[in-house]
Amino acid sequence: xxxxxxxxxxxxxxxxxxxxxxxxxxxxxxxxxxxxxxxxxxxxxxxxxxxxxxxxxxxxxxxxxxxxxxxxxxxxxxxxxxxxxxxxxxxxxxxxxxxxxxxxxxxxxxx
Numbered sequence: 001x002x003x004x005x006x007x008x009x010x011x012x013x014x015x016x017x018x019x020x021x022x023x024x025x026x027x028x029x030x031x032x033x034x035x036x037x038x039x040x041x042x043x044x045x046x047x048x049x050x051x052x053x054x055x056x057x058x059x060x061x062x063x064x065x066x067x068x069x070x071x072x073x074x075x076x077x078x079x080x081x082x083x084x085x086x087x088x089x090x091x092x093x094x095x096x097x098x099x100x101x102x103x104x105x106x107x108x109x110x111x
Contacts, residue, residue: 010085010093040091
């Protein structure tokens with residue numbers, strides 16, 4: 001599953017937010033932050049895996065220090081990944097838009 005993170009309209013830098021907006025859906029700010037952090041870790045892992053797959057295309061086993069040259073495709077690929085918002089900002093945007101699915105473990109809530 002390839003996600004188009006560039007198309008998500010998330011901020012590219014941290015912004016001041018109203019904390020009360022985060023606990024509307026869950027009723028608990030800590031639970032909301034936990035959900036966002038888990039999703040941010042998933043997004044970061046997806047981006048890293050995708051980047052590693054693309055970088056494998058550019059590697060060759062015969063390169064030595066003298067033979068390293070600029071590869072325009074590799075530079076364009078790196079620029080694309082540099083322009084993607086940070087995983088935390090992507091996860092916050094998904095949470096605000098209600099795009100994150102989560103479920104509670106009721107047994108733990110009863111303890």
